Amino acid sequence: MRVILDTPNVQQHILRIWDGDSFLKAMNTEQFLLERYGLLRTLPQLAETLKRSPEGLRITLRTQSEFAAKVNAARLKLGRRVYFRTPDVAKLIDGVRDVND
Numbered sequence: 001m002r003v004i005l006d007t008p009n010v011q012q013h014i015l016r017i018w019d020g021d022s023f024l025k026a027m028n029t030e031q032f033l034l035e036r037y038g039l040l041r042t043l044p045q046l047a048e049t050l051k052r053s054p055e056g057l058r059i060t061l062r063t064q065s066e067f068a069a070k071v072n073a074a075r076l077k078l079g080r081r082v083y084f085r086t087p088d089v090a091k092l093i094d095g096v097r098d099v100n101d
Contacts, residue, residue, distance in 0.1 A: 029093050033090050074089050
């Protein structure tokens with residue numbers, strides 16, 4: 001099974017799931033991530049999506065970079081646990097500048 005990225009325009013990415021014979025379904029980035037992770041995801045899950053190690057991502061998020069600011073805007077802390085809002089992460093992946101839109 002493969003995931004194929006199709007970009008009809010800059011703001012909308014369509015993910016198509018290929019099982020070897022045909023496309024199973026087409027969905028946007030947010031739908032794909034929600035189906036896979038749910039509304040909230042942990043730092044290791046976010047690292048997996050971004051193809052980073054969890055420790056490397058954790059260090060990056062402590063910097064004063066633009067990327068860190070955008071990802072930290074999607075952060076939600078519940079007690080000692082840190083989660084990231086999947087819809088906001090999808091917007092970041094799709095290249096939307098402000099996750100608060």
